[in-house]
Amino acid sequence: MIKEGFEPEKRKLREEYIKSDLVIIGGGMAGSCCAITAARAGLKVTLVQDRPVLGGNGSSEIRLWILGATSHMGNNNRWAREGGVIDEILVENLYRNPEGNPLILDTIMVEKVSQEPNIRLLLNTAMYDLEKKDNEQIDAVWAFCSQNATLYKLKAPLYVDASGDGIMAFLAGAAFRIGAESADEFDELFAPNQDYGELLGHSLYFYSKDTGKPVRFVAPAYANKELSKLPRFKTFNLKDHGCRLWWVEYGGRKDTIHESENIKWELWRVIYGIWDHIKNSGEFPETSTHTLEWVGTIPGKRESRRFEGDYMLSQKDVVEQREHSDAVSFGGWALDLHPADGVYGDKPGCTQWHAKGVYQIPYRTMYSKNIKNLFLAGRIISASHVAFGSSRVMATCAHNAQAVAMAAVLCKKHNLLPATIAENQWIGKLQQNLIANGQYIPRIKLDDPAELVARASIQASSRLKLQELPMDGPWKALHFSMAQLMPFPEGELPSFTIRLRTKEKTVLKTALMTSSKAGNFTPDVTLTEKSYVLEKGEQDCTLVFDYRHPETGYLFVCLHVNDHIEVRCSNMRLSGLVTVYNKFNKAVAISSRQDPPKDIGIESFEFWLPERRPEGHNLAFRLDRALDIFGERNLQNGIFRPALHANAWIADFQDIQPSIDINWNILQKIRSLYIYFDTDFDHPMESTLMGHPESEIPFCVRKFKICDGNGTVISDIQDNHQTIHRVTFEQPLETAKIRIVMEQPGQHVPAALFGVVAY
Structure with missing residues (x-):
């Protein structure tokens, strides 16, 4: 029993002092991925989250799907899903949760963080104050947990603000911006005017379900019952069950920080008004058995403060795909701005303009230019309002935050401050560490002198020499x-025989196309065109392109639209090959061609998009000679996804249990081994609601063994579904040989790897 008498003085709350290497404020996707990355690299991390779950806008509290450069497969950014921990989370979510249940994603997030012994996780804990060491450094932060009535004093040499609104950076005095810059500050012709508005608002989602019996709905008194008169309401789709209504947005004319609770109340009025109209207007009799299952209680925030680093990302960085020597991440979501009036306005819910490919994000955007020991992560990085329209999405934020984590590791190891890492001697080390751990940085490859496989010889039991994709598909x-x-x-192209059937005599128009910028997958340059007369019925047609390819890389073999023609596809799927169509995805575009106004600094081009599985078959074809492009050297080139070329070793299709041998002339001491599999970086893996037809990617090798030079089994994996398999040895493994033996992943999919790395 505890019994206390009267205290004339004010009682004090329980206090706990926690010292660590890195304090991270904010447990959204950015903060969580930052914490996991840093902890795995050896830092002691304190992760502070003011909500009961992790994941921020991706959590079950808000339920927005995680996306980034893949943009619903609605742009030309092929194989652009982000790598590292955010990829690991999305792949795991696909495996456990193809239905898109947000509660399951919650469990994955908490599991990933709680499995790291170097992370101290504080849920339901809000930072509210800090202490400064001097004008330019944070000394400690204070946080309070309402659930255990405990005050925490958190101290570390380095801090990360991933809080969304930037509470730590704000209290520390860091320079920030809210709203849109003028068009001339960064030469951004897409900068919005006052009529459009300077801020993106908040959104709330809801779930509905069919109970199978009549359900009454009595609207709360605060519901807005005038919503049916609004222009936006006409786009409501009952099949969306509420949670795809991202356009139920409000607050762009408000203070999106201090008026956030008022904005939430207005969004509640909107949502209950929408549901009242659906249930009680008589216009939707098919919803008589539907009930309102869930309504969000906190809004999904899009925009508030953005803090200034040593560089500010701007429109031209995105559109022109500018290169940066300190690139540590990439983006690829559209420049996506929303009208400030939101659901109460008459403008479309968003204005999205895409670039022709992905763009680099420099490290200099990821730390405060004023507070020397403060990193920036999430949507608050150093970017203009226009560039923020692209960099703000969750997968991009998480990918950036992984770079912040590895930078913090270097800072701790070498007693450095964040800005120092931007210098040449350190940025290269950061880039190499990131790439080895799965981070993709466009146009930068792993080229680390300490890496062992690059100087080994590799022999495979077979390799695919591509001469045909069988004509056995739809x-x-x-x-x-x-x-x-x-x-x-490189060299003369082979002839390309395809199978067609026609309803009548017609002409097939073809073209060979490429991208004007190496590494892009926007076919904006026509190299040659040819037409072929086809007779009625089924027939083979041999395409001959008089073209010499100057270097190894991707080309588009195009068949132009003709409603009289059908083309035979193949059931075989290969890493690094995909068929695309001149279509558009209405989630992110309004036409198969992007034609922006001429005065906003955005390029015009066509969209060429793949189809999602179970569709997405390759074109069936025969070549007059085999292409030897999937050899073992691809395992040593330091790029672990298709980019300028396929970058994959692929086994011969008849080799159902292929192996590769990695040999050195002398014994090596191996402390860690990484194997990079193909989990289809073209697949966006939206995390909630939308659902997926598969739980495992067909290209991914699921069963494999790793053996040393004595034949001793190091790993025997029977159920792999992840992109990277890591083996860490407590004592260095001394061997002159590593053998990897795989099983073919599927009837129509040969085994493939993107790389093997050893340290």
């Missing part, structure tokens, strides 16, 4: 132009 009508995206070697 027929595809040319209602849209289609193209086989192919990685051709």
Whole structure:
């Protein structure tokens, strides 16, 4: 029993002092991925989250799907899903949760963090104050947990603000901005005017379900019952069950920090008004058995403060895909701005303009230019309002935060401050560490002198020499132009025989196309065109392109739209090959061609998009000679996904249990081994609601063994579904040979790897 008498003085709350290497404020996707990355690299991390769950806008409290550069497969950014920990989370979520249940994602997030012994996780804990060491450094932060009535004093040499609104950076005095810059500050022609508004608002989602019996709905008194008169309401789709209504947005004319609770109340009025109209207007009799299952209680925030670093990302960085020597991440979501009036305005819910490919994000955007020991992560990084329209999405934020984590590791190890890492001697080390751990940085490869496989010899039991994709798949009508995206070697192109059937005599128009910028997958340059007369019925047609390819890389073999023609596809799927169509995805575009106004600094081009599985078959074809492009050297080139070319070793299709041997001339001491599998970086893996037809990616090798030079089994994996398999040895493994023996992943998919790395 505890019994206390009267205290004339004020009682004090329980206090706990926690000292660590890195304090992270904010447990959204950015903060969580930052914490996991840093902890795995050896830092002691304190992760502070003011909510009961992790994941921020991706959590079950808000339920927005996680996306980034892949943009619903609605742009031309092929194989652009972010790597590292955010990829690991999305792949695991697909495996456990293809239905898109947000509660399951919650469990994955908490599991990933709680499995790291170097992380002290404080849930339901809000930072509210800090102490400064001097004008330019944070000394400690204070946080309070309402659930255990405890005050925490958190002290570390380095801090990360991933809080969304930037509470730590704000209290520390860091320079920040709210709202849109003028068009001339960064030469941004897409900068919005006052009529459009300077801020993106908040959104709330809701779930509905069919109970199978009549359900009454009595609206609360605060519901807005005038919503049916609003222009936006006409776009409501009952099949969306509420949670795809991202356009139920409000607050862009408000203070999105201090008026956030008022904005939430207005969004509640909107949502209950929408549901009242659906249930009680008589216009939707099919919803008589539907109930309102869940309504969000905190809004999904889009924009508030953005803090200034040593560089500010701007529109031209995105559109021109500018290169940066300190690139540590990438983006690829559209420049996506929303009208400030939101659901109460008459403008479309968003204005999205895409770049022709992904763009680099420099490290200099990820720390405060004023507070020397403060990193920036999430949506608050150093970017203009226009560039923020692209960099703000969750997968991009998480990918950036992983770079912050590895920078913090270098800072701790070498007693440095964040800005110092931007210097040449350190930024290269940071880039190499990131790439080895799965981070993709466009146009930068792993080239680490300490890496061992690069100087080994590799022999495979077989390799695919591509001469055909069997003509055993479905027929595809040319209602849209289609193209086989192919990685051709340098030299004359082989002839390309395809199978067609026609309703009547007609002409097939073809083209060979490429991208004007290496590494892009926007076919904006036509190299040659040819037409072929086809007779009625089924027939083979041999395409001959008089073209010499100057270097190994991707080309588009295009078949132009013709409603009279069907094309035979193949059931075989290969890493690094995909068929694309001149279509558009209405989630992120309004036409198969992007044609922005001429005065906003955005380029015009066509969208060429793949189809999602179970569709997405390759074009069936035969070549007059085999392409030898999937050899073992691809395992040593330091790029672990298709980029300028396929970058994959692929086993011969008849080799159902292929192996690779990695040999050195002398014994090596191996402390860690990484194997990079193909989990289809083209697949966005939206985390909630939308659902997926598969739980495992068909290209990924699921069963494999790793043995040393004595034949001793190091790993025997029977159920792999992840992109990277890591083996860490407590005592260095001394061997002159590593053998990896795999099982073919599927009837129509040969085994493939992107790389093997050893340290």
